[in-house]
Amino acid sequence: MSYQKPRILLNYKDLFFSLIPLVLIVVVFAGVASQCSFAAKGPTQGAIPHFDIKSALASDAKSLTFPIRNPAVPADWTPNSGSRASIAGPGGGAVSTVGYITHQGTYMQLTQTDATEEALARFVLGSRYASGTQPLGNQQWTVYAEPTEETAWIADLGAARVLIKGAGNEGAFKTLAEAVAAAQPLAR
Template sequence: MAWSLIPLLVLILFIAAIASQCEFKPGGPTAGPVPSFDIDAGLKYDAAELGFPIRHPEVPEDWQPNSGSRSIVSGGQGGDSSTVGFITPAGRYVRLTQSDAGEDELVRFVAGGARTATDTRVVEDHDWVVYGGEGVEALWVSDFGDVRILIGGSGDEAEFTTLATAAGRAEPLEP
């Protein structure tokens, strides 16, 4: 019975090789190219379409914008949100979400459940509430009055501070 499976296995490997769906890499997988996202166009569009101020933070040149999205935040004080993501030089993902939703709803929406505030930071005259804990992604949230800004991702504290600084200095885009 085992001898009858060998031709079948050879045929499967042959078809996979022809279709280029199989590859042998002794060193393991390697990182592919970072996707590109036109952050200028994305944020300008969101500024024109959403009913709250959208800021375009000036991050370091070596941070590559790689994603953007808009979502509806559900909950008691739900609203809309605009998110852009960056890959830092260290290869970590950091995202900035801007929303007219309440802080609790925004944190629940992004975190997928309730989180407890664990710390605070002051960056560029803005108070940032840190939602963290063991084994969970840190989230920083600040209330800019007309918009809540949330920073999350796999970045470290220095990268979060860099993005919080850029967000604090950014002026709202014209709709």
């Protein structure tokens, strides 16, 4: 004689009690693999990855055909990422991108390219369109702002186009824009 309930009599309580051992096994494996932690006071700021922006931009300046600038950002901004890509199609070109974490903990991206402004905007921003301009010093920046998206500014610096994008406030955008406009192209 079987000691199990007939299937017709099983309910959510039985399901719940059968899942408890499985959940405990998953928690044990995750703990052993150090893939989870518990913080009673909520998440904490992790370490910002180290990125040698000076070497990366110097390398880009030597290998790419357009002028690359290394802006003098505030000392409390931490470079944390960089990449190279290319924009295919009409008006495309090579792309150099670096990222910073500002003193407020927000991310700001600097993208430099020899592509046209339209190609750069489509590559980084998708289907967004310009919503205005921002004059800053002698440089005119085209602003791409939408309520649910990160703001972006694009400027034409002659042989190169520059895009600034991120979660920073207007002060962070102005700081990075002024630093880029003031920076001289790196030696080839």
